[in-house]
Amino acid sequence: ALSVDSTMDHRIGDEILKGVADQYRKLRNTFRYLLGALEGYEASEAVDYAEMPELERYTLHQLAELDGKLRQCIADYDFNEYTRLLTEFANEDLSAFLFDIRKDRLYCDDPAWVERRAYRTVLDTLFHALVRYAAPVLVFTAEEVWTTRFPDAKSIHLQQIDPLPGEWTDEALATRFAALRELREDVTEAIEPLRREKTIRSSNEAAVSVPKGAVPEGFDMGDLAELFIAASVSTHEGERVTVSRSSDNKCGRCWRLLPSVSEDGELCDRCEEVVN
Template sequence: SKSKGNVLSPQDVMKTAGADILRLWVASADTTGDIRFGPAIVQSASEAYRKLRNTLRWMLGALHYYTPDLTVPRAELPELERLMLHRLTEIDAEVRAAYAAYDFRGVVAALAPFMNTDLSSFYFDIRKDTLYCEPRSSVKRRGALTVIDQIFGCVTTWLAPILSFTAEEAWGHRYGEDRSIHLEAFPELPETWRDEALAEKWERVRDVRRVVTGALEIERAAKRIGSSLEAAPEIFVTDAALRDAVQDIDLAEIAITSGATLSAVEAPDGAFTLSDVPGVGVVVRRADGRKCARSWRITDDVGADPDYPDLSARDAAAVRELEARRQA
């Protein structure tokens, strides 16, 4: 209120927080009603901006190791990567429609959950082990980098009209400063990336994963485990549709545990359940084996390679390949 003298100047916000945070707040504002503005709102915009920027930074770090010769064709990509390409086509449609209607709030509403939930909390979280520990030649690792490269190109161009300075900075780090991102068009995504059946299947996979991660949180809070990699949950799925969806999925990989077993019988008393995912129960057990010094996964093949007594077989192979490349 001007009369009370508690006005917050946009110029002051730019000096202390930066122009892109102010731009993000403006783009997020609901212009159909009164718009409030104050320190708490600026702080909320700052937090939202930080999450978006951190996602871009993580992708830049991962893509430092990506070169075009590592590209994997879509037909050879794992299911999870093909799912993320499908999600890109869905977000692309939402973003284009929102920009066409000058609905900048709609752009933020589409991109923020995608980057924070689909990417940071789901896809990137699962694929960290693959990116950090798989051999350079691994199709899974190369496929993840292939898809992250596509995601980065899409997300930075979609964000550019709103987070103009941040998008330009990220683009410059990835592709050099010879050409501005603001001279780039939105990528044209192939229609073949769309896969509704795969998306429907993975909605069920993610439902089962939510039950597992919920059970792991309970165990962590009770200090019965530290990292989720100390666990090997037993997953009881009596719902036929859910069981079919996860039958061929590496549940340990998806839940970020060292092991996992799937059973079609009724969950025992005391199993963790979620009311909105009926037919799924989880009992968390501690993983058996030794802890790999590189991946921190607990497996029974640590020390199987005598040259690397502290590593699992997968990690030993990765290190051997890395050392061979260094000597070449």
């Protein structure tokens, strides 16, 4: 009921119900991912904000923005907008962006490395924020999620939505990442025809070249390869993104195509270090 505009007559039908069910499923899947990714997380693993990579700090900026908007929705009793903002953040900013990019670090990095620890620190922050945000609109699901992780804790409905640190707001960083996400959409669009033609099976096999002037300040080619989930990224003087299949060999552990892999199935330098 909270996903519809209460100022207008309610409409009902199969398509509307399917849309609401899809919204709910995506939010529930976000919580399932968080619960799995945070298995075994301890406070001693946490990384200070200043030590976090830029992607994690950008995510905290987005969370701070969301927090302000949701608080305004509560003040205005606008739970239709509240539900929409929460769903969009989970789908577009987390599932389709942060989770997609960082799954490589979560699954393949050494658990002691600061990059992986920083990601899990942010996931823990997201969990505590999102389960509290969900509590007013997904009453039973929020309680189920909360007690799954903290079975001995008091009900989620007795928890406070605490203010977030002011240092998490970083407009300059957000502007750079907004430009990067636009470029990432262009890269994804350029990769898709090669996937349909089965020239490549995933973006991990793509050698991407982007217009030099389109690269936001502060990102090097290694950063872009990680953020685009590509084998490699280079620049050229043209105006369009171009993609080809990388000629590098595939790591047998992380499945990335990298120059350090001597032949398909061997380990890249990162995986060699982690395994040994």
